[in-house]
Amino acid sequence: MLTSDLLRVKIIKNEHIRPLFVEMNEENLFLADTLIDLYRSSISKKVSDLEDKLKEIEYNAESLGYDFKLFRGLKSLLDRRLIIEENQESDAIKIRAMIFELANQHYEGIILKEEEKEKIFSLVSQRLGKSPDEIKEIFNSVYEEEKKIKDFLNISPEELLRQYNLSLLQTLVFKCRKLFVDLEVGGHEMRNILWMIKKLNLLFLAEKSYTGLNLAIDGPASIIKQTERYGTRIAKLLPHLFKAKNWHIRAYVAYKIRNKKKIFKLELSKQEAQNFLPHAINEKIEYDSYIEEDFSKKFYSVGGEWQIIREPEPILIGRDIFIPDFVLIKQDKKVYLEIMGFWSEDYIKRKIEKLKKLSNINLILAIDSSLGNIEINNLSSNIYIVKYNKKILIADIIKALNKF
Amino acid sequence: MLELTYSAGTIIVRSDQNFDLSLPFLTYDPRVDAYRCYACKYGELIKYLEKKKISYTDNVIKPIEGNIVQKKDLSLKEYQEEALEAWLLNDKKGIVVLPTGTGKTFVGLAAISNVRAPTLIVVPTLELMDQWYWRVKEFFDVSIGRFGGGYKEIEYITIITYDSAYINAEQIGNKFELMIFDEVHHLPSEGFRQIALLSASPYRLGLTATPEREDGLHDLLPSLVGDIVYRRSVIEMKGKYLAPFEIVRYYVDLNDEERKRYEELRKKFKKFFDELGIKLDSLEDFYQMILKSGKDRKAREALIAWNEARKLALNASNKLNVLERILEKHKGERILIFTEYNSFARLISKKYLIPEVTYRTPEKERIITMERFRKGIYNVLVTSKVLEEGIDVPSANVGIILSGSGSKREFIQRLGRILRPMKDKNAILYEIVTRNTSEVNVSYRRRRELLTGFFD
Numbered sequence: 001m002l003t004s005d006l007l008r009v010k011i012i013k014n015e016h017i018r019p020l021f022v023e024m025n026e027e028n029l030f031l032a033d034t035l036i037d038l039y040r041s042s043i044s045k046k047v048s049d050l051e052d053k054l055k056e057i058e059y060n061a062e063s064l065g066y067d068f069k070l071f072r073g074l075k076s077l078l079d080r081r082l083i084i085e086e087n088q089e090s091d092a093i094k095i096r097a098m099i100f101e102l103a104n105q106h107y108e109g110i111i112l113k114e115e116e117k118e119k120i121f122s123l124v125s126q127r128l129g130k131s132p133d134e135i136k137e138i139f140n141s142v143y144e145e146e147k148k149i150k151d152f153l154n155i156s157p158e159e160l161l162r163q164y165n166l167s168l169l170q171t172l173v174f175k176c177r178k179l180f181v182d183l184e185v186g187g188h189e190m191r192n193i194l195w196m197i198k199k200l201n202l203l204f205l206a207e208k209s210y211t212g213l214n215l216a217i218d219g220p221a222s223i224i225k226q227t228e229r230y231g232t233r234i235a236k237l238l239p240h241l242f243k244a245k246n247w248h249i250r251a252y253v254a255y256k257i258r259n260k261k262k263i264f265k266l267e268l269s270k271q272e273a274q275n276f277l278p279h280a281i282n283e284k285i286e287y288d289s290y291i292e293e294d295f296s297k298k299f300y301s302v303g304g305e306w307q308i309i310r311e312p313e314p315i316l317i318g319r320d321i322f323i324p325d326f327v328l329i330k331q332d333k334k335v336y337l338e339i340m341g342f343w344s345e346d347y348i349k350r351k352i353e354k355l356k357k358l359s360n361i362n363l364i365l366a367i368d369s370s371l372g373n374i375e376i377n378n379l380s381s382n383i384y385i386v387k388y389n390k391k392i393l394i395a396d397i398i399k400a401l402n403k404f
Numbered sequence: 405m406l407e408l409t410y411s412a413g414t415i416i417v418r419s420d421q422n423f424d425l426s427l428p429f430l431t432y433d434p435r436v437d438a439y440r441c442y443a444c445k446y447g448e449l450i451k452y453l454e455k456k457k458i459s460y461t462d463n464v465i466k467p468i469e470g471n472i473v474q475k476k477d478l479s480l481k482e483y484q485e486e487a488l489e490a491w492l493l494n495d496k497k498g499i500v501v502l503p504t505g506t507g508k509t510f511v512g513l514a515a516i517s518n519v520r521a522p523t524l525i526v527v528p529t530l531e532l533m534d535q536w537y538w539r540v541k542e543f544f545d546v547s548i549g550r551f552g553g554g555y556k557e558i559e560y561i562t563i564i565t566y567d568s569a570y571i572n573a574e575q576i577g578n579k580f581e582l583m584i585f586d587e588v589h590h591l592p593s594e595g596f597r598q599i600a601l602l603s604a605s606p607y608r609l610g611l612t613a614t615p616e617r618e619d620g621l622h623d624l625l626p627s628l629v630g631d632i633v634y635r636r637s638v639i640e641m642k643g644k645y646l647a648p649f650e651i652v653r654y655y656v657d658l659n660d661e662e663r664k665r666y667e668e669l670r671k672k673f674k675k676f677f678d679e680l681g682i683k684l685d686s687l688e689d690f691y692q693m694i695l696k697s698g699k700d701r702k703a704r705e706a707l708i709a710w711n712e713a714r715k716l717a718l719n720a721s722n723k724l725n726v727l728e729r730i731l732e733k734h735k736g737e738r739i740l741i742f743t744e745y746n747s748f749a750r751l752i753s754k755k756y757l758i759p760e761v762t763y764r765t766p767e768k769e770r771i772i773t774m775e776r777f778r779k780g781i782y783n784v785l786v787t788s789k790v791l792e793e794g795i796d797v798p799s800a801n802v803g804i805i806l807s808g809s810g811s812k813r814e815f816i817q818r819l820g821r822i823l824r825p826m827k828d829k830n831a832i833l834y835e836i837v838t839r840n841t842s843e844v845n846v847s848y849r850r851r852r853e854l855l856t857g858f859f860d
Contacts, residue, residue, distance in 0.1 A: 068704070093769045096759075100773075101781055103757045108736045109783035111757050112728050120757060142766050143750070201412050201574055203435045220412040220574075221602065223433045223440055229598055319434060 001235060002171045006073045009172060009255065017253055017264035019168040021276040022070065022161050031066055032074060032157035039078050039152050047084065048145035073164055081153040092141045099124055099139060162278040169277070170235035172266060176251040177218065177226040179234045184212040184246035187311030187323045194321060196240045200233040205319040211246060213314060213321065228254070243280045246270050291341050291368075292325055295392050299328075302394050306330045306401060317357050324363070328401060335362040335404055339392065343367065345374055356380050362404045366392055406453070406460035410578035413602025414440050415449065415464055428452065443577045443604040444628070464604050465578050468522040470560035472546040478514055481507065483636055488514045490633040491609060497630030499588055499610035503638040508611040509539055512584045515609045516544070516561065521581035525563045526599060528587045531761075534771065536563045536586070553767065566596050573602040582607040589614055591628055592621035600628035649831040653847070655839040656722035666841065669713040676706035717841035718807035719748050726836050727752075730804055731784070734832075738800040741786040742818050744807040749788045752806075762788040803833040807843070 008020035022028045038057065042050040058071050102120050103111055111117050121132040121139075128135070140146050155163070173179070185193070190213075197204055197217065204215045217237070219230035234251075241247055248269040254261050292310075299308050312327035315336075324336040340348065348367065355363060362382050367374065369387040376385060384400045386392075406425075407418045417439040419425055425432075429449055430439040441449060446464055453460050480488070487500045488511055496519065502508050516523050525540075527533050530553040540548050540561050549559030552568035558579065569576065583603060585591050588610030591600060600608070610629040616622050625632075658666055731739065743749045746762045753760035759773045759782055776782045785800075808814055818833070837847045 089766060090768060093766065093772065096769065097772055097776070099757060100759045101776070104782055104784075109739075109758065110731045110735050112732065117757060140754075142769060144764060205435055220414045220440070221442060223435070224414070224431050224442055227598070229595075 001174070001232075002073050002076055002167050004171060004174065006069050006076065007171045008067065008069050008073075008168060011255075011257065011264065015265060017172065017255055017266050018268070019165065019172050021165045021168065021273075024158055024161055024275070028070075028161055029157045031061065031071070032160045035074055035078060036155060036157060036160060039082070040154065042149050043152055045149055046145070047082075047147050047149060050149065051145065070164075073167065074160065077160065077163055077167060078155075081155065082149055083151040083153070085148040085150045089142060092138050095124065095128070095135065095138050096142065098127070099135075159278065162276065165276040166239065166278055169268070169273075170238055172253055172255075173235040173238065173251060174231040175228055175254045176231050176234060176266070177228055177254075178222065178251065179217045179237075180214060180250040181217065181241055182209050182211055182214050182246075182248040183241065183244045185244040185314065187314055189243050189245075190314040190321065191311060191323050192243070193237075193240050194323070196237055200237060202230060202233055202237065206316055206321050207319060208316055211248075213316065239278075239280075242270070242273075242277065244270075291390075291392065292339055295339070295394075296326070298394050299397070303328070303398070306398070312336070315358065315361065317354050320354070322354070322358075328397075330401075333362075333401075333404060335364060335401055337364045337366065337397070339366045341368050343371060345372070348374060348376070352376060352379070352383070355383060358382070364397065364400050366397070406458060408449070408460055408462050408464050410443060410464045410466070410604060411436075411440075412574040413443050413577045413598070415443055415446055415604065416440055417449075442601045444601050446604040447606050465581065467581060468558065468560050468562075468579050470522070470547055472516075472520055472544055472560060474517055474543060475545050476543050478510055478517065478543060480510060480514055484510050484514065487511045487634040488518070491515065492518065494630060494633045496582070496607040496609075498608075498633035499612065499615060499625060499629055499631065501612055501615055501632055501635040503636065504613045506636070508586070508613075509536065512536075512586070512609060512611060513539060513543055515582065515584065515607075516540070519582045519607055521607075522579060523561050523582040523584065524569075524576060524580040524603075524605065525561070525584045525586065526566055526569050526591075527563060528566050528590050530565065530767070531770070531774065532586060533563050533565060534774070566590055566599065569599045570595050573599050577603040577605075580605050582609070584608075585610045585629060586612075588612045588625065588629060589617055589622065592617065592624040597624060597628055649833060651833045651835065653835045653837060654726045655837055656720055656726055657839050658716065658720050658841065659722060662716055662720060666713055666716050669709040669716070672709040673706040673713070676702060714842065715745065717838040717843040718744050720838045723806055723836045723838070724752075724755075727804065727806060730802075730834055731756075734802045736783065737802050738780075739784045739802040739804065740800045741784070741804045741806060742808060743786065743788050746788045748807060749786045752786045758784045758786050760786050801831050803831070805833065805835045807836075808846075 010018045010020050012018065034057065038050070038053055042053075054075060058068060058075075061071050062068055099120055100109075102123055103109055106120065106123075107116055111120070118132070121135050125132045125135045130138075183190070183193075202217055202219050203222075204217045206216075207214050217234060219227070219233070221227060222230065238249075241249070246269075249267070251266045252263050253266050255264050256262075296308060296310060299306070307329045309327045309329065310325065311323060315322045315324070324338045326337040326339075328335045328337060340351075352365075355365075356379075359380065359382060362384075364384050364386055366386045366388055368390065370389050379385065382404075384403055386396050386400050388396065405420055407420070409416050409418075416433075416436065417425060417427075417430060425439045427439075427449075429441045429445045429452070431441065432438075433440045443464075450462070483502070484507060487502065491498050491500060491511075496515075500508065500511050502511070512525065525536050527536060533550055533552060537548060537550060540546065540563075544561070546561050547559040549555070549557030549562040550564075551557060551562055551572070552565030558576070562576075562580070564572075564576070580603075583600075583605040585600075585608070589612045590596055591610070608629045610625065615625065615632065657663070727741070741749075741752060741758070743752070746764050749760050749762050750764070752758055759777070761770050761773055765773070773782065773785070777785050803818060805815075805818060808818070835847055837843050
């Protein structure tokens with residue numbers, strides 16, 4: 001993410017807004033490569049040396065026709081990859097305090113002559129057994145620009161440009177009040193997205209769309225008054241949404257043009273963006289708990305004709321989303337299985353109230369009875385409860401499956 | 405039966421039966437199938453429910469546990485007592501306006517002593533955070549937390565920066581019963597006002613010397629904190645509670661080399677303005693140029709030229725000669741030097757071995773330097789923007805503005821830094837201005853209201 005003064009956009013027909021993505025062409029790759037090279041070769045040099053060289057390159061780059069906002073955007077991404085040396089600072093601060101104190105003791109804090117200054121440095125050098133030049137170097141060492149670069153986290157020119165494009169998009173989304181996203185997505189990715197939404201303290205309303213699910217995402221207070229407060233968090237969510245098989249986002253963004261704030265429409269789909277944005281990395285499926293992993297393995301070997309699939313397609317309940325742990329399939333029969341390893345009575349009751357709305361779906365709820373006893377009445381006929389004690393017995397599940 | 409719970413800066417209202425919840429303040433939220441309002445409506449909501457005799461369970465405030473014992477008397481001055489009284493009479497809501505240097509902090513401490521409940525103190529800078537921390541520690545036996553600038557502690561009394569409070573508003577909104585907004589004029593800005601909106605704290609106190617904002621947003625303060633309940637001006641308090649002061653202005657010239665460069669730069673941006681047919685005197689023109697500079701190379705060059713010219717005037721080398729004369733004259737006194745740019749402050753620090761306090765000074769050193777200045781181990785300090793707000797620098801009597809902006813607030817705050825009462829010593833504020841440059845206007849702008857006598 002960038003500061004908003006570095007945002008570059010394209011406005012289409014005074015209505016649509018787009019980040020001005022950079023293409024992976026020779027020109028841009030050259031600039032990225034030049035910058036990365038400079039950062040890499042600055043390891044173990046002073047920060048101020050790097051800054052000086054960057055100023056020079058920026059001037060040249062502008063003469064060559066590069067936009068200074070692109071230059072500074074790349075610079076700000078690269079700055080975050082620098083590791084700056086922090087050692088010895090507290091010693092230097094102590095020595096500086098000694099210098100200032102002596103200046104106050106001998107000259108009441110006012111030193112206007114060069115020889116008085118030299119006297120202070122030589123006093124300190126006698127006390128510490130270091131040369132006056134060493135003392136001067138220590139005196140200057142606390143200034144940021146005097147610090148040394150310890151390391152630089154390398155990146156390829158193409159990846160830098162792609163990261164830049166993502167940052168540009170995120171910076172634009174900072175100013176949005178609500179994000180609509182169409183997702184074609186598997187259960188695993190969806191679970192990750194819902195988890196992120198929760199973690200970022202956002203909320204959503206879901207509905208069926210042509211390709212899959214449509215989510216309208218904003219924050220708790222948005223219902224009272226639309227606010228840009230959640231823009232930054234929505235921007236953080238973007239990379240997670242982009243892991244979907246297919247996506248399309250739509251947002252209304254406030255942007256100042258000729259000093260007047262206006263709302264523009266931002267729309268972007270995976271097809272349009274995949275050449276510009278970082279490649280999505282799909283993580284390996286990891287099981288939430290041992291119980292699920294254990295069950296999955298055993299069922300695979302003894303389930304017979306029943307096929308088992310983990311984290312199936314998300315299911316819509318009202319305007320909320322439900323992702324069961326497994327779906328079990330035999331010919332045209334399809335039964336969902338949800339394992340409730342951790343629960344409280346209130347939680348289960350609320351969950352069942354919700355699940356009752358799913359009249360067209362068959363569902364087995366496996367409840368760990370070692371956590372307490374629970375009686376559930378008024379179940380609808382498409383929901384079946386299996387209690388287990390720490391370990392799920394496959395036979396119990398098969399028995400339940402046969403009821404459908 | 406209704407149930408009120410706090411959720412991320414809002415209050416959720418649920419009913420176990422089909423209770424009609426179309427109440428004022430409440431909005432139906434389909435995402436959670438319940439009703440919602442801003443947390444700051446908490447007090448109003450409760451009042452309404454009581455009045456209508458609607459029964460409810462209240463799970464909103466989850467106060468930090470602990471207790472507080474006062475160990476030292478606050479010995480309030482008369483006007484501090486009056487301010488506290490006015491606030492208490494206004495249901496423990498509202499704003500107290502007192503000039504810098506008259507001990508606003510003590511009004512805040514008195515409020516804490518009176519409410520004796522978990523308190524959040526919101527401050528604009530890390531220096532103020534430290535200052536409040538030590539003050540609370542001095543007068544109370546209580547666990548104190550700091551939040552911001554690397555700290556992340558939530559305690560019975562928590563001191564937090566506006567930035568951190570904005571970011572964490574959802575997490576802190578129901579943990580405190582009293583909120584104190586120091587330098588409350590910051591609060592109405594688009595972002596910061598959410599700290600107040602997303603909090604359920606029923607008791608609120610705002611402190612400032614200058615509540616009015618140039619953008620007019622101070623109109624929001626009554627709904628966020630409460631009305632102004634007490635106000636005293638500099639003129640009223642000068643001499644009695646504040647040091648008498650005088651302002652002395654020196655003019656300097658650019659040296660030949662600087663003057664030549666200044667005229668070159670001026671020509672450059674003037675030509676650009678003439679071509680566009682706009683004058684140089686309004687801010688509006690200026691925004692136009694900044695806006696254009698995004699795309700237009702010429703505009704950008706004009707802007708760079710303008711910036712450099714401004715810097716030349718503000719950092720004129722002849723200013724150092726005058727500075728040296730003033731320093732010599734006040735040798736042994738307590739002196740604060742103010743600059744507009746960090747780089748100028750650093751130059752002075754290096755040249756005269758005067759400790760600097762700016763945003764670029766390492767935090768550890770800043771703390772040591774402030775403490776030593778307070779104790780009198782250091783007599784002189786150079787600073788850029790950091791010290792402007794409310795920091796206790798108890799006994800400086802000479803202020804030197806080497807360079808600054810046209811902001812009235814900044815000027816008043818700089819003046820306030822040297823207005824702490826002192827024995828036998830008048831406060832003097834020096835201004836050093838570069839003749840025949842735009843800085844003359846800048847200096848006039850910042851003090852014109854003082855000249856016309858309207859100043860508080």
